[in-house]
Amino acid sequence: MFETGTGVGGTWYWNRYPGARFDSESWTYGYSFSQELLEEWDWEEHFAGQPETERYLNHVADKFDLRCDIQFKSRVTAAHYQEDTCSWEVILEDGRRYNTRFVITAVGVLSAPTMPRFPGVESFRGQSCHTHYWPKEPVKFDGKRVAVIGTGATGVQTITEVAKTVGHLTVFQRTPQWCAPLHNGKISDGEMREIRANYTEIFARCQQTHGCFIHATDPRATLEVTEEEREAFWEKFYGEPGFGIWMGNFRDILVDREANALISDFVARKIRQRVKDPAVAEKLIPKNHGFGTRRVPLESGYFEVYNQPNIKLVDITETPIERITPTGIKTSDAEYEFDIIIYATGFDAITGSFDRIDIRGVDGVLLKEKWQDGPQTFLGILVDDFPNMLMVMGPHAGLGNFPRAAEYSADWVTGLIRFACDRGLNRIEATAAGATAWTDHVIESSEGLLFTEVDSWMTGINRNVEGKQIRRIMRYSGGHPKFRERCEAVTADGYRELSLA
Amino acid sequence: MVYSQAAAHQAWTDPSTDFDAIIIGAGVSGL
Numbered sequence: 001m002f003e004t005g006t007g008v009g010g011t012w013y014w015n016r017y018p019g020a021r022f023d024s025e026s027w028t029y030g031y032s033f034s035q036e037l038l039e040e041w042d043w044e045e046h047f048a049g050q051p052e053t054e055r056y057l058n059h060v061a062d063k064f065d066l067r068c069d070i071q072f073k074s075r076v077t078a079a080h081y082q083e084d085t086c087s088w089e090v091i092l093e094d095g096r097r098y099n100t101r102f103v104i105t106a107v108g109v110l111s112a113p114t115m116p117r118f119p120g121v122e123s124f125r126g127q128s129c130h131t132h133y134w135p136k137e138p139v140k141f142d143g144k145r146v147a148v149i150g151t152g153a154t155g156v157q158t159i160t161e162v163a164k165t166v167g168h169l170t171v172f173q174r175t176p177q178w179c180a181p182l183h184n185g186k187i188s189d190g191e192m193r194e195i196r197a198n199y200t201e202i203f204a205r206c207q208q209t210h211g212c213f214i215h216a217t218d219p220r221a222t223l224e225v226t227e228e229e230r231e232a233f234w235e236k237f238y239g240e241p242g243f244g245i246w247m248g249n250f251r252d253i254l255v256d257r258e259a260n261a262l263i264s265d266f267v268a269r270k271i272r273q274r275v276k277d278p279a280v281a282e283k284l285i286p287k288n289h290g291f292g293t294r295r296v297p298l299e300s301g302y303f304e305v306y307n308q309p310n311i312k313l314v315d316i317t318e319t320p321i322e323r324i325t326p327t328g329i330k331t332s333d334a335e336y337e338f339d340i341i342i343y344a345t346g347f348d349a350i351t352g353s354f355d356r357i358d359i360r361g362v363d364g365v366l367l368k369e370k371w372q373d374g375p376q377t378f379l380g381i382l383v384d385d386f387p388n389m390l391m392v393m394g395p396h397a398g399l400g401n402f403p404r405a406a407e408y409s410a411d412w413v414t415g416l417i418r419f420a421c422d423r424g425l426n427r428i429e430a431t432a433a434g435a436t437a438w439t440d441h442v443i444e445s446s447e448g449l450l451f452t453e454v455d456s457w458m459t460g461i462n463r464n465v466e467g468k469q470i471r472r473i474m475r476y477s478g479g480h481p482k483f484r485e486r487c488e489a490v491t492a493d494g495y496r497e498l499s500l501a
Numbered sequence: 502m503v504y505s506q507a508a509a510h511q512a513w514t515d516p517s518t519d520f521d522a523i524i525i526g527a528g529v530s531g532l
Contacts (some may be wrong), residue, residue, distance in 0.1 A: 099519050102522040104524045406529055
């Protein structure tokens, strides 16, 4: 296993910015494959912070003696398929080269950070950092003039934490988000005992839901209930921990415009109640997309931050950032001086980490070029013309509670490799017809979903990345139960849908 | 071909080693 970082954890190794934290319940996020692991690990918080999660993943690596198989500080820059040997040559940044029968990509969905394309970024003389590359050493904000650019899920967490100690904070916002309360809390010994006793039921429930979250969609339609019932239902969700308000809501809020407008109006009213200055509240209410059609950030006092006298919100759709200067940020109407600039400017999502590796299949075909009009995969795991390359949580996989989905994906990939080894197969590949059929199915499964009408990383948009300005269907929206059913059908049929040799 | 973890560990320094599988990434899905 090759890993760019000096430690395990991926997302939870890199993203050590202030406030980095789960939005999924910790006790649904851990690995489920080892009863012993479940028995011995106590989660401290219902939504663990980055340090706790990093400790957990290190514990996993130690417990299962994984480190001897991992080469750290080893960035893979290329992987080339060699038809004569039915193998891959994997090339590292430092020039090392290795041959392997199978190459398994576990490169993550949000692991290729992107900086804004403002001129002058390098000229800033203060401290600046993308949240993904946050230093391991603590950063002090006391008495400092700090800027945060970006108000996505990362920005929301960062802003809320930085605001606790900062001298003065200026938030540069392009797109406000429909944030909802996280309601995190410590897990008591008694709660942990109860969680442990119920792990079987917890994981079984996650397997049944669309996104592998603990929250199952309510079978009712929004307008099936009275206005009073609806308000009470949403009030309850707004007061409860986690993604319930997104994932456990009425079944039609993400497909029906009227239903979506009603839940959006409910959350907008909450923002107006929480933000004292009506003009600031309006800036924080999304106007170009409905609730849940982008990734919903969960927050812990985010809106109240804007009631602090030392916080300023700058809407860069009104006054765009023109450049980063040696002393701060220049917008179209003002020049701001800062000690620290934090870039919470997100990721080249889903395909970005693949694009950064020179992956070449049969006849040297470049994966990035093959996917230039959108990903084409079979089950989000295999790609035709790229034999023996298997993707764990690649494009066209279902998103959601990541470890739940990743465990299944890893198991399926392992099963396929075992099948190939047992039968002495040297070459496994998706067929072109199979990849086309799955890609068409992925596209069909997203039809009618309101998120497809919105620019976001989930529709492949990143204004800071060349060629990522057209909406694509990047993920499977048919739900994890259906996804697993399809994968299991392929297995049960002896993988005859693949090209095997 | 490499079949054991110990052998895999030894093999990193030998460029002629043929691995069964190489995983890219030691994050949640890689582990």
